[in-house]
Amino acid sequence: MNQFTKLIAAQLNLKEQAVENTLALLEEGCTIPFISRYRKEKTGNMDEVNIEAIAQANEKLSEMAKRKETILKTIEEQGKLSDELKKRIEQCWDATELEDIYLPYKPKRRTRAQIAREAGLEPLAQLLLFQRERNPEQAARKFVGDKVKDVEAALQGAMDIIAETVSENEQSRNQIRGEFRRGAIITSKVVAKKKDEEEAQRFSDYFDFSEPLKKCSSHRLLAMRRGEAAGFLRVSISADDEQCQDKLKRHYVHGFGECQTLVGEAVDDAFKRLLKPSIETEFAALSKQKADEEAIVVFAENLRQLLLAAPLGQKRVMAVDPGFANGCKTCCLDAQGNLIHHEIVYPHPPRNRKNEATAAIQRMVKMYQVEAMAVGNGTASRETSDWLHSIDFVHPVDIYVVSEDGASIYSASKIARDEFPDEDVTVRGAVSIGRRLMDPLAELVKIDPKSIGVGQYQHDVDQTQLKKSLDTV
Template identity: 40%
Template sequence: MANYIETDILALTAEELNLKKSNVKSVVELLDSGNTVPFIARYRKEMTGSLDEMEIRNIEEKIDYLRRLLQRKNEVAAAADEVDKYSSQLKEKLIKADTLQEVEDLYRPFKSKKKTKADKAIEKGLKPLAELVFAQKESTADLEDLALQYIDSEKGLENIEDVLSGAEDIIAGDISNDAELRKKLREFVFAKSDIVSELKNEEEAEKYRDYYEFKESINKIPPHRILALNRGEQEDVLRIKIECNDNKAEKIINNYYEFKGDQFYPLLENARDYAYKRMIFPSLEREVRNHLTDKAEEKAVNNFSTNLKSLLMQPPLVGKKVLAIDPAFRTGCKIAVLAENGELLETAAIYPHAPVNNLKEAVKITAELIKKHDVDLIVIGNGTASRETEIFVVNMIKNGLDVEYTIVSEAGASVYSASKLARQEFPELDVSIRGAISIGRRIQDPLAELVKIDPKSLGVGMYQHDISQKRLEKALNEVVVDAVHHVGVELNTASAALLTYVSGVSANNAQKIIEYRSENGNFRSRKELLDVYGFGPKTYQQAAGFLRIDSDADPFALTPIHPESYQEAEKILNKINYKPSDIRDNQILVEIRDKIKALDLIETAENLEIGVPTTKDIIKALQQPGRDPRESMPGPVFRKDILKLEDIEAGMVFTGKVRNIVDFGAFVDIGLKQDGLLHISEMSDFYLNDPFEILEIGQNVEVKVLNVDKKRERISFTLKF
């Protein structure tokens, strides 16, 4: 296809994102040559100006959109050229078009489509009359006299009404196809419209009570209400429409064409009304609905992403043996005892609850397991029978069992336990036992365990089933990828599920790593990855820096220093009279930290002939080899006693953990059966637009009880005390 239109996409991207064109150019070249976002962000800082993952992804998305926009502009230009309607005016309009929608508006006159009323009227020869009327050219003859000249029974124009109706169709089509007018009307509709809902199906009405007779400006309605309205419409309970002032819209059209109250005005008025009400507004209404949904989904996805990031970055529970319980009534509570590294030590089943009620044996089995394996912590899933199991554990603690407990979300545990991955990990175990293992491991190392589960199943957010699944999956996958690369992955213990999130590593690569490890033992160096079948130089380059090994043979593998920078890292250590293996000795490491602080960063970078950002990263890594960035995050809350709703009164203060955050507030766990609501209005004395401004999942907060609804088992909190 000929390039009718050319655009400097790099310059446009740099301008829109407020970045340097040279940095944008580098990012695009790196992406186009197969480099991953995490690799670029971490190891190509000199080229990108130290852009982070989000900025690089913004460039990736913007470049993709502008490339598609430019391609579409040239397709429209070619379509116009085919029918000899490509002009300098059209070219100028295409160049100025900023969105795909504007380009589609310009394409309307050349679009191959089903024959319209206007097309049929033109075929009957009514175009000259329509043009005369539309141009409002003064004529000595009145409109009916002009129409008489076009009566032709062979063409189906039997009378004046047929002729005027055809002319009206042509004018309405021209009004509808006017891209500039559509732009003006679009701006008006988007600025002044309301979204309106009314009850459609009374049988299913109760949960949509707030939307029986609902009306709100499209520019003020919050995202979660849009998603609620959409769901009500999809369930055929609500009827939703967009309303705006038709009179003002018609006035815009009158002013645009300078319609006058002359002899042609009645026909022009009919054509205007038909064009706006039947052709233009319905498509603008769809645009508004799509826009609102898009914005609501964007906010929902951002909420999910922020929540998921906080969930994944919960600190691991280092050096603790865990007894995990997957609670149940009839089928019994399944127990999995896990070593400090998550290895399964023993399993059991107990039946302390109805209908079996074998409490004595349940106490005996649990106590013996705790003593036998020197268990440090009991972890209880928060699903069915969780509260009853908590009471069972607390009673054991009160009777002398020296152990603490905590409750964790078991969201997604059942999904994992029945998955192919779980069957591969524990082929001989029952599904429910696999669930208990997942519950225990997600407190020992949340990131390593939760990556095995579809992020949508982790229960962090709202309306996950009402938004674009493709969009949600992409965003959540990016969050997992960023978390994995921020923390790093232990090459010798990582599961295949975790390895697949590492830069450049495919599912096949991950499986081959597991097989190689099984056949050859632990990796001793990063370079050994090149011996793995299918692990070529490009994959190695992308992945190596994010994989960790604690090995004498490759001391720098304990750090995020990339193998391509090993020589520079060794030179830095040599300058202060140390060798690479010294960073694995904690006593010597203290000395290295003191001496490395004295180095001049810029001078060191110049001597090494590398950039300052990379030099800075190397020095930081040498000071803190093996550091887990999750260490700074708040840990889980351990308990030895139970809280009951009937004991809670307004005014009491508790330390709780944020479990979930949504647009209107956060849900906080203080140890009750159900989480309490901390509404956004109770978070601050100042106006707060977004709960994420002050809270994150996993955060420990001190809350005061605002209200207790014991009948409905609901509790609300405040931070304002």
């Protein structure tokens, strides 16, 4: 049995046997469409959505299993791997919890706490944490020596150790996570010296913006992150600092006195210097991941709708790739989508040969018995569409505006070169526009899904996940 079967079945609320059989089929190299269509008896009639969810869950758990191996090896090399710790790591399947368990053992650069430990101040830190010492300064004098110059340095070192201990404690981290989950605010500010740049105006909605993180939609978050990456915005995520500090102090500070004051200061330092930046980074990554997932679902659905757009069918089509200076590239296709004629007309400025262009279009429509026109939606699309609608033809001709996203990618691809070895890229691009009207699915599958233009922020999301999702569609 696959080691993840029980976990996946519980996670997705599916029968173990069906999950086990599906994982076996996936390992054999069967595709999701094949399994959902031809192996229903093994999967218990599962649809492609469940099968894909099983495949994704299996991939995540496999990655986590590799991470656990690395963690166990690192802790073992330090000689700190107890049976209890090993068992806890092996039984943990939550990525955040796993990293929290590992944090105290994670190799890190020399921190202030590490330097204080090397100076032998760990016992003093423990003494302060117990909060039973009435005169901490007197206790600190015993630790002054070659590595610790005075009482103040000894107390500061002990507080650095306490701060790191607090910041690496699982319960502390979960308390702060809880505060962020409930009340985190995402804030975006413009970088002052770039405010007046023309490029920065694209992000003007986010020059002074804030809202609760849990209400921030994926497109707004991706827009802010794009502005941040471009260097025009500063984006931060924060919770109520005072509330976070009070919560931690209630856990660590007991009663009143000098020790309690020092521990309180160490807790505040732990939050401001270590915990807050760490949890903010974590929530920034989580919110970006969530926004990516939401956006990718939309992109996948957009692609699905594009591919499943109703075909015009077997009709003779004229494809027009509009343009101003370079003219409108026109191609005539027969009912099977074969190229039978192409030429360029110049109805728009700067050449303004409108009458000549109109006569050429009328001639082609009559000669090749054109039944419909496909006009690309790029530059000069509206002007070209208006002009074509104004022409009188000998028989009715339907005119459609077609998305030309990815047509240029296709025109320079190997598939296009193989199909039209003797034509240049402009002709191949126009043919693609015409064929998209006749049979969108047959034409669009030739193009990398990301080039079809499936969403506004498709270049800002996780590219590996996007490619995987679009390829699956």
